Amino acid sequence: MYVCLCKGVSDHTIRQAVDDGLSSMRELRQQYGVASQCGCCKQCAKEVLADALQQKQRRFAQESLIDTDVCYA
Amino acid sequence: MLGNQQVLQQLNRVLTHKLTAINQYFLHARMYQNWGLQALNDRIYKASIHEMKYADDIIERILLLEGLPNLQELGKLLIGEAPAEMLALDAKLQRSDIDAIREAMAICEEQQDYVSRDMLNHILDGQEEHVDWLDTQLDLIEQMGVETYLQSKL
Numbered sequence: 001m002y003v004c005l006c007k008g009v010s011d012h013t014i015r016q017a018v019d020d021g022l023s024s025m026r027e028l029r030q031q032y033g034v035a036s037q038c039g040c041c042k043q044c045a046k047e048v049l050a051d052a053l054q055q056k057q058r059r060f061a062q063e064s065l066i067d068t069d070v071c072y073a
Numbered sequence: 074m075l076g077n078q079q080v081l082q083q084l085n086r087v088l089t090h091k092l093t094a095i096n097q098y099f100l101h102a103r104m105y106q107n108w109g110l111q112a113l114n115d116r117i118y119k120a121s122i123h124e125m126k127y128a129d130d131i132i133e134r135i136l137l138l139e140g141l142p143n144l145q146e147l148g149k150l151l152i153g154e155a156p157a158e159m160l161a162l163d164a165k166l167q168r169s170d171i172d173a174i175r176e177a178m179a180i181c182e183e184q185q186d187y188v189s190r191d192m193l194n195h196i197l198d199g200q201e202e203h204v205d206w207l208d209t210q211l212d213l214i215e216q217m218g219v220e221t222y223l224q225s226k227l
Binding site: 012040043044 | 147148149150151152153154158162
């Protein structure tokens with residue numbers, strides 16, 4: 001869905017940006033303009049950002065776990 | 074006729090929900106039309122117009138109770154990027170509207186404003202019907218797959 005309608009930024013865009021290294025609302029505002037116009041999307045953007053960061057972290061942990069397994073085997 | 078403050082506050086809250094729904098449905102309807110999904114456009118366009126009529130009822134009621142209808146405030150629009158997502162987001166919005174209307178009705182009842190309660194009851198009836206239609210569409214998509222479903226909505 002579109003998180004920020006003013007700037008046309010979707011949750012996919014935010015998730016992609018997080019995968020590319022973005023990690024804060026400030027960066028999100030500077031790079032994509034999220035929550036810089038009407039501000040309605042601030043809460044929603046925060047939730048999506050937190051969820052994306054968490055998912056990235058989980059994926060990261062999982063990937064390193066697999067590596068460890070391989071090492072021990 | 075001077076109305077109860079609490080009732081006026083609740084009516085304004087429901088009004089905000091309705092104004093949000095008008096815009097969300099209108100944009101979704103025209104997105105469907107843009108993609109050639111005429112049947113979905115027709116249905117959702119009508120839903121938007123219905124929301125507008127409900128908003129009108131609430132505005133008139135607030136003015137009669139000597140309050141000031143707040144047409145400036147608008148909630149967050151839940152705009153999807155694909156038809157199935159748009160229907161799911163409409164259902165989500167509709168459910169939160171229903172919750173708000175139920176809470177408002179309880180307060181109207183408590184404050185003995187039965188006319189406002191009856192008006193909200195009429196709105197709630199329409200909302201439940203629409204959320205049921207949305208649920209049916211989401212079920213159909215699950216059962217027949219989104220491609221087949223959309224083929225029936227051209």
